[in-house]
Amino acid sequence: MSQVYDVLIVGSGPAGWTAAIYAARANFRTVVVTGMQSGGPPGGQLMLTTLVENYPGFDEGILGPELMERMQRQALRFGISTIEADVTRVDFSTRPFVVYTEDGFGEKKHEARAVIIATGASARWLGLPSEERLRGRGVSSCATCDGFFFRDQEVAVVGGGDTALEEAIYLTRHASKVTVIHRRDQLRASKILQERAKANPAIEWQLNKEVVEVLGDERVKGVRLRDTRTGEESVLPVSGLFIAIGHRPNTDPFRGQIALDPDGFIVTERNTQTSVPGVFAAGDVQDRRYRQAITAAASGAMAALDAEEYLTGERRIEWSEVKPEPAPAPAASYTTMAVIDSAPSPVTRTAENQSLGRRRKVVMYTTSWCPDCQAAKRFLARRGVEYLEVDIEKDPKAAEMIERWSGGYRTVPTFEIDGTIIVDFDREALEKALSGSTQ
Numbered sequence: 001m002s003q004v005y006d007v008l009i010v011g012s013g014p015a016g017w018t019a020a021i022y023a024a025r026a027n028f029r030t031v032v033v034t035g036m037q038s039g040g041p042p043g044g045q046l047m048l049t050t051l052v053e054n055y056p057g058f059d060e061g062i063l064g065p066e067l068m069e070r071m072q073r074q075a076l077r078f079g080i081s082t083i084e085a086d087v088t089r090v091d092f093s094t095r096p097f098v099v100y101t102e103d104g105f106g107e108k109k110h111e112a113r114a115v116i117i118a119t120g121a122s123a124r125w126l127g128l129p130s131e132e133r134l135r136g137r138g139v140s141s142c143a144t145c146d147g148f149f150f151r152d153q154e155v156a157v158v159g160g161g162d163t164a165l166e167e168a169i170y171l172t173r174h175a176s177k178v179t180v181i182h183r184r185d186q187l188r189a190s191k192i193l194q195e196r197a198k199a200n201p202a203i204e205w206q207l208n209k210e211v212v213e214v215l216g217d218e219r220v221k222g223v224r225l226r227d228t229r230t231g232e233e234s235v236l237p238v239s240g241l242f243i244a245i246g247h248r249p250n251t252d253p254f255r256g257q258i259a260l261d262p263d264g265f266i267v268t269e270r271n272t273q274t275s276v277p278g279v280f281a282a283g284d285v286q287d288r289r290y291r292q293a294i295t296a297a298a299s300g301a302m303a304a305l306d307a308e309e310y311l312t313g314e315r316r317i318e319w320s321e322v323k324p325e326p327a328p329a330p331a332a333s334y335t336t337m338a339v340i341d342s343a344p345s346p347v348t349r350t351a352e353n354q355s356l357g358r359r360r361k362v363v364m365y366t367t368s369w370c371p372d373c374q375a376a377k378r379f380l381a382r383r384g385v386e387y388l389e390v391d392i393e394k395d396p397k398a399a400e401m402i403e404r405w406s407g408g409y410r411t412v413p414t415f416e417i418d419g420t421i422i423v424d425f426d427r428e429a430l431e432k433a434l435s436g437s438t439q
Contacts, residue, residue, distance in 0.1 A: 004096050005031045007307050008112035010087055011250075013044030014293045015283025016118035017071040018300030019307075023116075024078035026308045031081040031110070033101055043068040044120045045247070045284075046293055047371035049144075049166065055293055065369050067293070083110065084378065090115075092257045092276045104379070104427065114278050114307040117254065117266060118300060121247035121284040121291075126158065130214040131243070136411040136423055138220025138240045143167040145370040147174045148393050149403070149410035150240045154179070156223060158211055159244035160187040165197045167244050172202040179203075179236060183210040183228050206236065214241055218408040240410070249285045263288070272303040280306050362387035362434075363416040365402055372425045373413045379427065385434060 006028035009016050016032055023030040046052065049064030058067075076082075085103035096111040123141040125131060131139055140146040143157075147170060155175045157168045160182035171178045180197070185207050187194055197203050206225060213224040215235065222237040249264045259267040259275035265288055266274055266281040274281050282303035283296035362380070364387050366373035380387050392399040392412065402414045406421045415422040417433040 002109070002111065003029070005029045005081075005110070005112040006311060007031075007114050007116060007304070008033065008097070008099055008110060009116045009118060010099065011035065011044075011118035011120055011283070011285070012072065013046065013068070013118060013120045013283060014071060014297040015120070015285075015300035015303070016116075017068075017075045018297040019116045019118060019282055019304040020075040020080050021071075021078060022301050022304030023307060024075065024080045026304070028308070028311065029081075031083060031112070032075070033083045033085060033087055033099065033110070035084075035086055043371060044296075045163075047369075049163075052293065063369070065371070071297075084382075087119075087253050089253055090257055092279055095278075097278065104382075104431075114280070114311055116272075116300075116303045116307060117251075117258075117274070117279065117281045117285055118283045118296075118303070119250040119285050120296075121249050123243065124246050124248055125243055126211060126245065128211070128214060131211075131241075134214050134216055134220050134241075136409045137218065138216065138410060139214060139243070140240065140411060141243045142370070143170045143242050145367060145372070146240070146242075146411050147171050148367055148396075149399055150175050151396070152176050153239040154237065155240035155242065156181055156206075156236060156238045157242045157244055158182075159246070160184060160189060161244070161246065162189045162193055163246075164244035165189045165193040167242050168197055168203050169193075169200060171242065172200055175202070175240070177202055177204060179206055179238065181206045181209050181211060181223070181225065181236075184208065211241070219410070247284065247291075251285060261288075270306075272299060272306045278307075278310055280310075361416075361418055363390060364388070365390045365392055365398055365414045365416075366412050367391060367393050370412050376413045376415075376425045376430075379425070379430070383434065 007023040007030045009019050009032045012032050012034045020030055020032050043065065046064035046068050051061045052064050052067055053061040055062065055067060083101060085101035087099060088102045088107060089100045091098040096113050097115050099110045099115065101108050101110065151174050153175055154177040155171055156179045157164050158181045164180060168178045168180050180203060208228045209225040210228055211223050212226045214220060215222040215224060220239060220241055222235050223241055224233060224235055226233050251260055251264050251266060258279060261267055266286040268274055268281050268286050272280040272282055280303040282299040284291050287295060287299065362385055364376060366389055368391065390398050403410055406414060406423050409423045411424055413425055415430065420433050422429045422433060
């Protein structure tokens, strides 16, 4: 019989790791379901951030991925367990609570007396058919992942908040010109970021404009803009388009299990308590207003303290005295966001899959701070696949080869398996290529 955890935490951004630290220090059996792929990058939005200057304790700032790695190491030091898998569904109508996960080897069931949801939020897209068609061919939501492909080219960033300006400033390291497109005449970003961006000679502005079409057949050639005041349309020639227009809460697996507001954010009462006693929420998944790393971490601590109070009281009563909210059928499949630790050695083999990858030539093209690349490394290592990693920032010719071989795709990770090119972290396509299936 599988063990029942005291506290199960879904998600591993700032809220998730902080909750894990507090729960473990309270001597609870704590597990973090870290996630693998969907619902945003492992580690949350900080994995797509360059320099973080407003997190206390780092007087010279710290890179977002490094901050997440430190949080994870601190949590692991207190003896927590981790499950590297995607949450597919939950059942909060029973005690203990049940969380189902999928890690590529079948669905598994986990039980816990308290659950903390810290799944964060994922990037919003414009919703244009042309945007979807050219995603990976010049359309991206991650400047740190794909910016290197646009050396000495002109690109655009859509958005007016902190994320948009951070992306624009970062892209000036590679692109010859970066145009910020915003549908209003005023930016929402912090004053300091606005000042930095406006002082950067490589950044230009298209205010009161919205993107109505992404132009290009095999790759991005430009964008069609519409003036939000006059309706007049114009064309802006660019090679890349980076979308930074906000995020949506990652709550798909919890629909019908707990109360959500009309926009999908988890409704909390009495600090972090959800509509189901014993289920708590922390971070951007329930925060419509602040959405900062420091406030997410703080709410993670609050959720762990609330869970401690709940569990302490629960141990003095019978489960039958707790009356949960009724729940419908299990929610739709969904994957949590997560941060992962350093990838194991590429020659690591698992007993279950030691034959996978044998005699197959696997090359993975990456960049230093690409979160999907880190997840892909773990994916291959768990299956015992030997591979050669090529960092395109250290080998610029590799970026040109990727684009040529893949028919115009400009994104990482990209894989070459026995001459077959696989773009992005597509687990199904990878499994098929690694198994040698031709079906």
